[in-house]
Amino acid sequence: xxNVTSPLSSxxxxxxxxxxxxxxxxxxxxxxxxxxxxxxxxxxASRTPxxxxxxxxxxxxxxxxxxxxxxxxxxxxRRRFADAPAIDVALVWEPAWSPDRITDRGLTxxxxxxxxxx
Numbered sequence: 001x002x003n004v005t006s007p008l009s010s011x012x013x014x015x016x017x018x019x020x021x022x023x024x025x026x027x028x029x030x031x032x033x034x035x036x037x038x039x040x041x042x043x044x045a046s047r048t049p050x051x052x053x054x055x056x057x058x059x060x061x062x063x064x065x066x067x068x069x070x071x072x073x074x075x076x077x078r079r080r081f082a083d084a085p086a087i088d089v090a091l092v093w094e095p096a097w098s099p100d101r102i103t104d105r106g107l108t109x110x111x112x113x114x115x116x117x118x
Contacts, residue, residue, distance in 0.1 A: 020045035020052060023080040027072045029058075030065060034109055036073065040101025043092060051086035052077050057097045066091060 024042055025035045036042055036056055044055035054073060058066050070089050077087045104114035 015044055015046040016042065017045045017047055019080075020047070020054065020077070023076050024054070024073060026076050027069065029069060031063075032059070034102075034106050036069065038103050038106030038109060039097075040103060040106070041097060043095075047084075049085075051088050052081050052084045054087075054089045055092045056089065057092055059097055061093060 021037050021042060024045065025037045027036045028034065029036060029039055029041070032039065039059065041056045041058065042054065043057060044053065046053050054077070056070070056073060058069065063069075070091055073089045074087050077084070077089070081087065102110070104116060107114050
């Protein structure tokens with residue numbers, strides 16, 4: 001499992017299951033070239049007895065690739081959690097995404113200094 005940390009600006013009530021986040025690192029925003037996890041687009045990633053539940057956002061509401069990213073997330077989750085009764089990936093817009101949500105790993109991949117080394 002990769003070492004995935006949640007961004008500092010995560011919504012306070014967000015539940016971020018590390019195994020689900022690890023799975024979602026395979027889902028890449030094709031315009032930016034980073035995973036939805038490294039971009040800080042995953043607001044909730046949790047398991048219940050009934051489902052794997054994910055809330056994610058996009059960098060912009062007008063993103064033309066939103067449906068594709070959501071479907072890629074569903075497909076990745078289905079592969080990893082084949083026994084889950086349901087996979088629920090919801091596209092949410094609150095709170096609004098900002099570049100402050102990009103993880104330190106994401107900043108490094110973009111060629112920028114991580115926050116903890118700034």
